[in-house]
Amino acid sequence: MKRWQPVSVLSDIRRGEVAGVRIGGREVVLWREDAPTPTLHAWEDRCPHRGMRLSFGFVRDDALGCLYHGWQFGGGARCRLIPAHPQVRVPASIHVQAYGVREHAGLAWVSMDGAEDFPAEGTGPGNVLPVRTLHVNAPVGVLRHVTGIAPDAGIAWHGPVGLAVHEPAAGQAMLHVVRVAAAQDVSPLALSRWAERLRDAVESGAATAAVMNELAAGERA
Amino acid sequence: MSAAMVLYDWTPDVRCYAVRLGLSLMGMTYEVRAVDMDLPMAQRPAGLRPGERPPLLVAGGVRLSRPGAIMPFIARQPGVARAWLDPAHEWAILDWLDFGAAALDTMAAARDIAFGTTLPVLPPMGALAAALRRMEDHMSARAMEGHDWFASPAASIADVVLFVTFALTVDLGVERDTCPALRRWARRMRGLPGFMVMPGVPDYA
Numbered sequence: 001m002k003r004w005q006p007v008s009v010l011s012d013i014r015r016g017e018v019a020g021v022r023i024g025g026r027e028v029v030l031w032r033e034d035a036p037t038p039t040l041h042a043w044e045d046r047c048p049h050r051g052m053r054l055s056f057g058f059v060r061d062d063a064l065g066c067l068y069h070g071w072q073f074g075g076g077a078r079c080r081l082i083p084a085h086p087q088v089r090v091p092a093s094i095h096v097q098a099y100g101v102r103e104h105a106g107l108a109w110v111s112m113d114g115a116e117d118f119p120a121e122g123t124g125p126g127n128v129l130p131v132r133t134l135h136v137n138a139p140v141g142v143l144r145h146v147t148g149i150a151p152d153a154g155i156a157w158h159g160p161v162g163l164a165v166h167e168p169a170a171g172q173a174m175l176h177v178v179r180v181a182a183a184q185d186v187s188p189l190a191l192s193r194w195a196e197r198l199r200d201a202v203e204s205g206a207a208t209a210a211v212m213n214e215l216a217a218g219e220r221a
Numbered sequence: 222m223s224a225a226m227v228l229y230d231w232t233p234d235v236r237c238y239a240v241r242l243g244l245s246l247m248g249m250t251y252e253v254r255a256v257d258m259d260l261p262m263a264q265r266p267a268g269l270r271p272g273e274r275p276p277l278l279v280a281g282g283v284r285l286s287r288p289g290a291i292m293p294f295i296a297r298q299p300g301v302a303r304a305w306l307d308p309a310h311e312w313a314i315l316d317w318l319d320f321g322a323a324a325l326d327t328m329a330a331a332r333d334i335a336f337g338t339t340l341p342v343l344p345p346m347g348a349l350a351a352a353l354r355r356m357e358d359h360m361s362a363r364a365m366e367g368h369d370w371f372a373s374p375a376a377s378i379a380d381v382v383l384f385v386t387f388a389l390t391v392d393l394g395v396e397r398d399t400c401p402a403l404r405r406w407a408r409r410m411r412g413l414p415g416f417m418v419m420p421g422v423p424d425y426a
Contacts, residue, residue, distance in 0.1 A: 012401040017408075021398045055397075132361055135399035168398060189365045196358055 004100070004115055006107040006154055006164040006176050009130035013040065013108060018064065020045050020055030022168035023112060028099065029055040030108060033062040033075070042110045043077055044097035054096065105155060105162055106130035106178035120154055128162060131177040132192050138202045140167040143175060146198070146208045158215045160186050175199065226251040229269055229277040231258050235329045238419040239288045239385040240276040246381060246415040247301045251278075289322035292378035310373035317372045321382035324352040328386050331393055343394055353390065353400060356383060360402040369409055376413055384410045388422045 007021045008030060016034035020027060027045035031054075032038045039062075045053050047066040056067040063072040063080065072081040077098035079090045100111035102118050106128040109120070136143055147163040149156040155164040160183030164176040177195050179186050194214060201208045228244065230237050230253050244251055254266045256275045269277065278285045278294070285291045293315070296306035306314055327348050334344035359371065372379045387403050397404050410416065 008398075008401070012405070019398070019401070019404065022396065133401050135357075168396070174398070189362055192358075192361055192365060 003113070004102065004109040004111045004118060004120065004154060005166045007042075007110050007166050007174070008108045009133045009176055009178065010103060010106055010108055011130040012133060016059045018055055018057060018059055020053060021174075023110060024167055025169045026112065027053065027055075028110060028112075029053070029057075029064070030101075030110075031055075031059055031064050034059050035062045039075060040101055040103055040108060041075065041077070042099045042101035042108070043073075044099070046096070047071060048079070048094055048096060105164075107155075107164060107176055109154065124155065124157065124162070125160075125180045127181040128178050129181045129188075131179055131188050132195060134175045134177070134195055134199050135168075136173040136175050136199045136202055137171075138173055139171055140165055140173040143173045143202060146202060146212065147175075148212075158212075159183075161191065161215060225280060227254060227268070227279045228252070229254045229256050229266065229273070229275045229279070231256045231275040233420065234258075234275055235332065235385060235389055235419075236288050236325060237276040238389075238422075239325060239382050240278065240291050241419075242385065242417055243288075243292050243295055243378060243381045245417045246376070246413055247295050247298075247305055248415060249295055249298065249301070287322065288325060288382055289318055292318060292382060296378050304373070304375040305378050307373045307375065307377060310377070313372040314377045314379045317377075317379035318382055320352070320355075321379055321386055324349065324356075324386045325382055327352065328389060328393070332389065335393055346393065346395075349390065349393070350395075353387065353395065353403070356387065357400045357402050360406050364402055364405070369406070371406075376410070380406075380410060392421050 005023060007023055008019065013019050013030045013032055015032050015038040018029060018031040020029055029043050029045040030040065032040050043054065045055050047054055047068065049066065049071050050068050052066055052068040054064060054066055058065050060072065063074045065072045070083040071079055073096055074080045077096045078092060079094040082088055082090060100115055102109045104120050105124055143165045147156050147165065149163065149165060155162050160180040162178040165173050168174055175195060177191060179191060198208065198211045201211050226249065228240060228251050230241065254268060256265055256269060258274060273286065276286060276291065278291050285294055293306055295301065331344040331349055370376050370380050371383060384407060387407055
């Protein structure tokens with residue numbers, strides 16, 4: 001099934017930054033160009049040269065450089081500079097596996113299986129701000145059930161608060177929390193503390209209904 | 222003339238790295254006596270007394286072995302920027318320093334288990350995972366309040382010790398994507414003048 005997965009809040013991947021994420025046990029590097037209109041990229045987290053994780057690398061303008069030998073990969077995921085051989089015109093076959101990536105609802109969404117359409121586009125509230133991504137030591141299915149994310153939906157809205165999850169590796173989950181910008185009464189800090197309570201309840205196997213009810217009742221402090 | 226400060230240093234030891242990093246960030250000059258704890262006693266530097274092990278910082282009549290004591294001692298030396306132990310945030314800094322020093326001990330013990338075996342065995346991670354989570358939650362909140370560092374407006378000695386704990390948990394299988402707030406903070410640490418690495422702590426990432 002072709003699908004889009006929310007993998008990070010956008011505040012964790014700002015201009016000129018690089019960050020590794022895992023999606024279903026596969027390593028993916030997210031990086032944003034250091035340019036006036038900084039495009040976000042999602043690639044396989046592996047340099048084709050020596051297999052080094054590209055998430056250990058560095059962003060230079062609109063390219064990602066590998067930490068090992070400085071090979072530079074441009075926006076098209078093609079290698080465009082090998083510093084040890086600066087005169088060489090790099091063959092097109094030297095490239096990184098690129099995945100589909102979209103920015104929507106304060107989150108970075110990745111498709112690893114070549115999904116073309118992005119069904120979430122234009123749906124849900126506009127002007128959404130990222131709050132936080134948390135690691136939860138529990139199966140992703142448990143968290144989807146608790147947060148009320150429908151099987152075919154990427155995100156569940158509870159009033160002005162959006163919750164999304166993805167599976168970094170089997171048995172683990174990442175919980176992504178976003179909020180509608182216009183909801184002034186929703187403090188990011190209180191929302192972050194609430195998410196910690198939900199995480200702790202899920203991990204310890206305690207009842208989660210009371211925690212979720214706090215969200216419905218607007219008692220996020 | 223001998224240097225005012227002498228560090229008995231064992232390169233791969235994580236507490237020694239914390240002390241080297243602190244000395245470097247705070248711009249101290251010191252003399253190093255390299256120690257290899259894998260060698261017999263007779264081949265270790267004569268200045269190291271029986272029972273003493275690196276890190277050991279000797280300055281005047283003072284002999285300090287614990288990062289939690291060495292850091293404030295360095296921060297109070299003349300010429301060191303006050304911000305490392307900012308008097309306005311001293312208690313918060315010392316509180317996180319103590320937390321970090323305890324977490325560093327836990328991490329050192331876990332590394333000894335992980336690296337001391339002939340098979341790749343992961344040690345029990347419960348205490349360390351709990352410490353990292355407390356750090357992650359704290360730095361998430363700090364970021365939302367507009368702060369960049371653990372306990373004060375600028376980098377402090379608490380950040381130094383906490384950084385070493387976080388950076389070397391990579392060797393124990395802690396994936397970086399589980400700690401996004403700490404990853405951002407660690408990147409900031411790497412950008413400080415005088416930042417230095419040790420084996421297991423890459424220059425970047």
